[in-house]
Every structure is written in C-alpha cells, then in structure tokens.
Amino acid sequence: MTAGGSSRTERVLAPDFVASLEELSIEEIRSRRDQAQAEREFQSYLRRLIQVRQDIVRAELDRRAQGGEWAPLIDRLTSVLSEGPPRGPGRGEALPLGPSPEDMAEADRQADAAAGGVLSDPATLDDESLARAAQALEEREHEVSANRLAVLRVHDQLHEELKRRYREDPSLIPSEV
Numbered sequence: 001m002t003a004g005g006s007s008r009t010e011r012v013l014a015p016d017f018v019a020s021l022e023e024l025s026i027e028e029i030r031s032r033r034d035q036a037q038a039e040r041e042f043q044s045y046l047r048r049l050i051q052v053r054q055d056i057v058r059a060e061l062d063r064r065a066q067g068g069e070w071a072p073l074i075d076r077l078t079s080v081l082s083e084g085p086p087r088g089p090g091r092g093e094a095l096p097l098g099p100s101p102e103d104m105a106e107a108d109r110q111a112d113a114a115a116g117g118v119l120s121d122p123a124t125l126d127d128e129s130l131a132r133a134a135q136a137l138e139e140r141e142h143e144v145s146a147n148r149l150a151v152l153r154v155h156d157q158l159h160e161e162l163k164r165r166y167r168e169d170p171s172l173i174p175s176e177v
Helices: 007-013 026-065 073-081 101-115 127-168
Strands: none
Touching (some): 007 026
16 A cells, blocks of 8 residues: 555554554654654645646646647646645644645655656657556556555544543643644
8 A cells, every 4th residue: 555655654554553552652642643644744745746747637638639729838737737626624623734845855756756757748748658647647646545545544543542541631631832
C-alpha cells in the first residue's frame, strides 16, 4: 500500500505504530498523532497534485476527441485549474496548517514522476504517450488515495486514544492553544 511512499508513510502505517496504545505515554501518543497528521496532509497534497495533472491530461484528451482548437498552454492550464480542488465534508477538526516546504517539494517530485513530464505540455505528446500518462496518473492516484485512507484511520485511532485519556483525566488536556 505504501508504493512510492516516504519513510514516514511506512512508519505511520506500520502495525506497531498503533499497537498497545494504552501502554504509551501521552507525549508519545501526541507525537504519533502529529506524525500521522503530517503524513495525512502530505498524502492529501500529493493526491491533489496528481489530480491536477490528471485534469490537464484529461483536458488534452477531450480537446483531441472533440477536434478542438489548440490553445496556448497558459490558457489551457487556467481553464483546468480554475475549477479548484474537489471539496467534501470536513472532519470537524482544527484547520490544518498544510504540509511543510520539504513535504511540498517531495509531493511535487512524486507527482511529476507519476506524470512522466506531461505537465510541460501535453499537446506535444502523441496519443499513445498521453494515454500511458493518463493510466500512470490514475494508478498513482489510487495508490495515494489508499495510503491517505489508511493514514486517516491511524490518525483517528490515535485521536480516539487521546480523547479517551482526556475523558478519564481532564488535567491531561493541554492548556496552551
């Protein structure tokens, strides 16, 4: 499930990351929750970067299928990106701060690798290369989505353990906000 993931992905998704939570210190639970949160934000950002590349490839495939006119790359990108990311219901959490600059650079590198250079200008690719790029991006998006879902489950387990401890002993709730 962690194909192309980071060492943090592997660490967060390892079974022992959430094993015997009741035996860990609250500081360790918080640390693991924060690691899972960072990984969730990374996976979400990576997935969106891949989806943008998918949108660009699909727009080029659609243009070719409809016999549409060629337009400058900047116009095509503006059209594809103006729709924005798909939004689902929130998880009722504090607003995430987003991935670190290092995570953003790594996500960009991974998304570019999945796209195989398609973002430079998909109109210059032959039909077979464009179809291969679309397939590779779809496969990578599915892998990232599976990783993200697994990370969400880990994060939820850690969050639930913290809530359980806070209910049992409210003095454990951090006072600094």
